[in-house]
Amino acid sequence: MTQELPIRVGHGYDLHRLTKGRKLILGGVQIPFHLGLLGHSDADCLTHALADAILGAMALPDIGHYFPDTDENNKNMDSKIILKKALSEAENKNYQIGNIDLTIITEEPKLSPHIKNIKNTLSQTLNLETNRIGLKVTTNEKIGAIGRMEGIAAFAVCTLILKNIN
Numbered sequence: 001m002t003q004e005l006p007i008r009v010g011h012g013y014d015l016h017r018l019t020k021g022r023k024l025i026l027g028g029v030q031i032p033f034h035l036g037l038l039g040h041s042d043a044d045c046l047t048h049a050l051a052d053a054i055l056g057a058m059a060l061p062d063i064g065h066y067f068p069d070t071d072e073n074n075k076n077m078d079s080k081i082i083l084k085k086a087l088s089e090a091e092n093k094n095y096q097i098g099n100i101d102l103t104i105i106t107e108e109p110k111l112s113p114h115i116k117n118i119k120n121t122l123s124q125t126l127n128l129e130t131n132r133i134g135l136k137v138t139t140n141e142k143i144g145a146i147g148r149m150e151g152i153a154a155f156a157v158c159t160l161i162l163k164n165i166n
Contacts, residue, residue, distance in 0.1 A: 004162050008095065010057025012049035012156040018149060026104060026111070026152070027118035027135075028080045028125060033109045037152060040069035044079035046104055046118070049156040051079075051086035053100070057160045058090050080125045087126055090160050097126060098159035101134040106152040111137040 018024075022036025025044045037043035051063050063082050067074045087097070100122075104111060111118075115135050123130045140146040146153055 004094070006162045007098070008057040008160040010053040010055065010156075010158050010160070012052030012054075012056060012158075013153070014045040014048040014052065015146075015151050015153040016043045016045045017151045024109070025079070026114070026154075027102075028078075028083075028121040029114060029118050031109060031111065031114055035149075041067065041074055041077040041082065042079050045152055046102060046154040046156070047079035047083050047122075049154040050100060050102060050122070050158065051083045053156040053158040054083075054086040054090055054097070054160065057158055058093060058095065060089055080121075083122075083125055094163045095160040096163055097128055097132065098161040099132040099134070100126075100128075100156060100158040102136070102157075103155045104135075104137045104152065105140055105146050105154070106137070107139050107142065107147055107149050 016037035016039050018035040019038040020035060022038060024031045024033040024036040025042045027046045028044065037045060048063060055062060066085055067082055119130045119133045119135055122133055145151055
């Protein structure tokens with residue numbers, strides 16, 4: 001029998017194209033902006049990156065395995081459902097989140113006024129104290145597709161801790 005690791009680390013990344021006619025949702029929060037993210041679900045790239053980080057820490061497949069974009073049941077899905085599924089997969093293997101560290105890369109909109117709300121929403125979704133959630137926002141210094149405001153990207157790192165370790 002394989003001994004479980006006391007601590008696991010996962011990394012996630014996601015990128016979605018900005019487009020007209022969609023809501024901009026990041027970390028489960030609707031952000032007022034004239035463009036939104038294009039995707040099969042609500043296209044919340046921050047939540048997707050975090051879900052993939054959790055799944056990756058457990059050496060499980062990415063979110064596309066659990067929520068394929070070929071399944072119409074996933075159309076416009078609230079990405080908090082995806083995040084809860086990732087958390088459930090970790091909890092089923094007796095792990096809990098230690099902490100998460102998130103970075104959003106976008107030229108616009110300016111997200112600093114929304115950081116507290118995003119952290120609070122993620123805290124509620126994950127049942128995790130906000131002091132375990134790091135969230136930073138940066139630009140791409142007008143370089144590349146993100147710099148040209150063609151999309152928004154997010155990185156996520158999480159630690160998972162085996163429950164009841166002595």
